[in-house]
Amino acid sequence: MVNWIWLLLIIIGIATAAFNGNIELINHAVFEGAKTGVTISFGLISILVFWLGIMRIAEEAGLLKWISRLLQPIVQWLFPEVPKNHPALGYIISNMTANLFGLGNAATPMGIKAMQELQQLNPYKEKATPAMSTFLVLNTSSITIIPTTVISIRMTYHSASPTEIVGTTILATLFSTLTAILLDRWFRYR
Amino acid sequence: MTNIISALSLWIIPVLISLIIVFAIWNRVPVYETFVEGAKDGFQTAVQIIPHLVGMMVAITIFRESGALQMLTQFLNPFFTLMHFPTEVFPLAMLRPISGTGALALTTDLIANYGPDSFIGRLASTMQGSTDTTLYIATVYFGAVGIKKIGYAVKVGLLADLVGIIASIIVVTFYFT
Numbered sequence: 214m215v216n217w218i219w220l221l222l223i224i225i226g227i228a229t230a231a232f233n234g235n236i237e238l239i240n241h242a243v244f245e246g247a248k249t250g251v252t253i254s255f256g257l258i259s260i261l262v263f264w265l266g267i268m269r270i271a272e273e274a275g276l277l278k279w280i281s282r283l284l285q286p287i288v289q290w291l292f293p294e295v296p297k298n299h300p301a302l303g304y305i306i307s308n309m310t311a312n313l314f315g316l317g318n319a320a321t322p323m324g325i326k327a328m329q330e331l332q333q334l335n336p337y338k339e340k341a342t343p344a345m346s347t348f349l350v351l352n353t354s355s356i357t358i359i360p361t362t363v364i365s366i367r368m369t370y371h372s373a374s375p376t377e378i379v380g381t382t383i384l385a386t387l388f389s390t391l392t393a394i395l396l397d398r399w400f401r402y403r
Numbered sequence: 404m405t406n407i408i409s410a411l412s413l414w415i416i417p418v419l420i421s422l423i424i425v426f427a428i429w430n431r432v433p434v435y436e437t438f439v440e441g442a443k444d445g446f447q448t449a450v451q452i453i454p455h456l457v458g459m460m461v462a463i464t465i466f467r468e469s470g471a472l473q474m475l476t477q478f479l480n481p482f483f484t485l486m487h488f489p490t491e492v493f494p495l496a497m498l499r500p501i502s503g504t505g506a507l508a509l510t511t512d513l514i515a516n517y518g519p520d521s522f523i524g525r526l527a528s529t530m531q532g533s534t535d536t537t538l539y540i541a542t543v544y545f546g547a548v549g550i551k552k553i554g555y556a557v558k559v560g561l562l563a564d565l566v567g568i569i570a571s572i573i574v575v576t577f578y579f580t
């Protein structure tokens with residue numbers, strides 16, 4: 214799937230530019246795209262280093278286990294193949310909580326850590342497990358309660374009620390997340 | 404409502420950090436050493452993501468800068484007008500799953516041009532908040548652990564985005580009229 218998306222994005226892009234006689238745009242785009250990729254990765258270093266440190270403290274203190282026990286029924290249902298009390302569950306829950314509050318900066322390091330823990334349960338290291346897929350689709354469907362970035366943009370442009378979209382966002386998120394969970398289940402047991 | 408939410412988003416990280424550290428000290432965890440130990444992995448993880456992100460970002464930038472995205476939007480335009488899909492928001496719907504910064508720029512642009520309290524402004528806000536950059540998340544999360552065969556996850560993620568976009572239109576239409 215990703216092979217095809219990648220190929221199509223590049224080939225269609227180059228063909229379009231060639232057709233329009235703007236091939237120089239591609240040279241610029243290659244350079245800019247590569248730079249963006251590196252910039253994002255480097256931007257991740259600071260938050261990864263900080264949050265992975267904090268989360269290690271939470272793990273050592275037993276906080277993650279405590280949270281995962283609290284939410285055991287839901288997580289167990291979503292990730293049946295992850296053993297009880299496995300550290301991955303604590304990180305998954307931390308990631309989902311950070312997402313709920315719109316804390317993307319904190320959610321990414323916790324999500325990556327959760328993936329690394331799930332990878333240790335993976336018998337084929339290059340192939341995504343069902344648990345990894347479930348975790349990924351939960352993240353891509355964006356379970357948000359407070360969309361902080363959008364609210365701040367609305368404030369900048371003097372909205373009469375910047376938070377009026379919280380309700381609609383939660384409802385729309387609910388639909389996309391439910392779809393993600395159901396489709397994931399379907400592919401998993403197909 | 405606005406005050407409570409902005410206060411909450413300001414306070415949550417400081418409160419979270421304090422809670423974790425105090426709880427850990429109380430359980431006799433050497434907090435600083437543990438922090439440094441955990442933080443060590445951060446750099447390596449970020450570096451591991453670079454090839455994945457560079458590959459994906461180049462492809463996305465080529466697609467966007469070449470005008471292919473715009474052409475696709477124009478090509479599909481009549482079809483979406485027929486389905487009462489507000490055409491102003493269509494580029495956002497197309498860009499949202501593939502480029503986070505691009506979508507954010509478009510959302511800001513739509514809110515600035517049509518006003519945050521217009522139908523378009525509200526719809527763009529809801530779409531931006533209720534879906535996420537599927538391709539980016541898949542690249543970063545799977546890239547960090549070296550997964551190459553991703554299976555059905557991206558397919559499911561993109562389909563969920565589509566449902567989220569359609570749901571945004573329906574919900575905003577009913578909620579604000």
